[in-house]
Amino acid sequence: DGGITQSPKYLFRKEGQNVTLSCEQNLNHDAMYWYRQDPGQGLRLIYYSQIVNDFQKGDIAEGYSVSREKKESFPLTVTSAQKNPTAFYLCASSMQGGSYNEQFFGPGTRLTVL
Amino acid sequence: SQKIEQNSEALNIQEGKTATLTCNYTNYSPAYLQWYRQDPGRGPVFLLLIRENEKEKRKERLKVTFDTTLKQSLFHITASQPADSATYLCAPEVGYGGATNKLIFGTGTLLAVQP
Numbered sequence: 001d002g003g004i005t006q007s008p009k010y011l012f013r014k015e016g017q018n019v020t021l022s023c024e025q026n027l028n029h030d031a032m033y034w035y036r037q038d039p040g041q042g043l044r045l046i047y048y049s050q051i052v053n054d055f056q057k058g059d060i061a062e063g064y065s066v067s068r069e070k071k072e073s074f075p076l077t078v079t080s081a082q083k084n085p086t087a088f089y090l091c092a093s094s095m096q097g098g099s100y101n102e103q104f105f106g107p108g109t110r111l112t113v114l
Numbered sequence: 115s116q117k118i119e120q121n122s123e124a125l126n127i128q129e130g131k132t133a134t135l136t137c138n139y140t141n142y143s144p145a146y147l148q149w150y151r152q153d154p155g156r157g158p159v160f161l162l163l164i165r166e167n168e169k170e171k172r173k174e175r176l177k178v179t180f181d182t183t184l185k186q187s188l189f190h191i192t193a194s195q196p197a198d199s200a201t202y203l204c205a206p207e208v209g210y211g212g213a214t215n216k217l218i219f220g221t222g223t224l225l226a227v228q229p
Contacts, residue, residue, distance in 0.1 A: 035219075042118065042203070042219035043158070058216070090157050100146050100165075100207075103217070105157030 003027070006091050006106035013078070013085070013113050021076045021109045023091035029104070031097040032074035036060060037088040037108075049074055050097035078111065086113045116142045116208050118220040126226045127194055135189040135223045137204030144206035147180055147187050148217060152201045161202075162189075194227045201225070 004025040013019045025032065031050045035043040045058030049068040063082025068074055074093075078085045089109045094101040119138045127133050137147070145166050150158035164171045164180045164187070171178045177190040187206075191198050201222040208218050 040122075040221060042221045044219075045216060048216065092157070100163065102148065102160035102163060103158075105159070108155070108157050110155075 004091060004093050004104050004106040006089075006109050008109060009107065011109055011111045013111065015113055016080045018077055018079050019111065021078065021089055021091075021111070023074045023076065023106060024072055025074075025093045025104070025106075026072060027093055027095075027104060028071070029093035029095050030071070031094045031101070032068065033092040033094075033103065034058075034064070034066065034074070034076045035090045035092065037090060043090060046076065048097070085111055087111060116140070116206075116218055118204060118206060118218055120202075120204055120220040121223045122221065124224040124226055126228060129195060129227055129229050131194055133191040133194050133198070133225055133227070135202050135204075135225065137187040137189070137206075137220055139185050139187075139206050142206075142208060143182060143185075144208060147178075147204065147206045149178055149187075149189050150203040150205060150219075152203055152222065154201075158203055191225070194225075196227045196229050199225055199227050 007022045033048040034046040037043050044060050046064050047066040049055035052071050055068050065077045091106040092103040094103045117140045148163045149161045152158040162178045164178045175192045179188045201224045203222045204220040205217040
């Protein structure tokens with residue numbers, strides 16, 4: 001089955017802790033993205049990567065970090081510097097970067113800070 | 115800055131009718147616009163992409179229009195079914211051309227089709 005997976009589905013974190021969200025795709029896509037979705041707001045871009053070992057900040061990158069060491073994997077770390085991390089996090093991939101390519105989304109990870 | 119507006123109120127329609135959802139954008143001119151469907155607690159699913167030189171695009175019961183003068187896209191579902199109930203997201207592109215373009219997502223419109 002080709003697709004994009006995220007784990008875990010639900011994640012709870014104590015204040016002050018870093019936490020890493022996993023995102024894996026077996027679609028052989030070059031580009032990968034991380035979005036955050038809050039109630040009543042659209043998806044907001046955190047980071048994106050168009051190729052292995054390269055990534056760019058999106059609109060709300062503060063308090064987050066990423067790596068892209070393998071084509072299939074794009075983990076997101078939510079650091080303690082992120083002031084309001086409770087949200088629904090979505091990972092996506094596309095064949096190449098650029099908005100003329102459809103994005104394939106994972107099932108999401110719901111992060112709650114206790 | 116770029117702004118995307120979709121109907122914030124839910125759209126309730128009767129099964130079999132045509133649903134029409136609106137997406138307005140301001141302060142820029144996207145070359146492409148995508149529409150996605152999102153079910154509760156799940157990731158969005160791509161539906162259609164329309165380019166600025168295409169006035170209309172169809173896929174089965176779905177139709178999208180793109181009016182660059184009005185800065186508006188309309189999304190139609192004909193012969194709607196209860197299974198069409200979901201949130202529909204509009205996503206115009208923004209960027210500088212080529213591979214650096216990104217999507218800006220609207221907040222979405224919740225469609226509820228009553229049997």
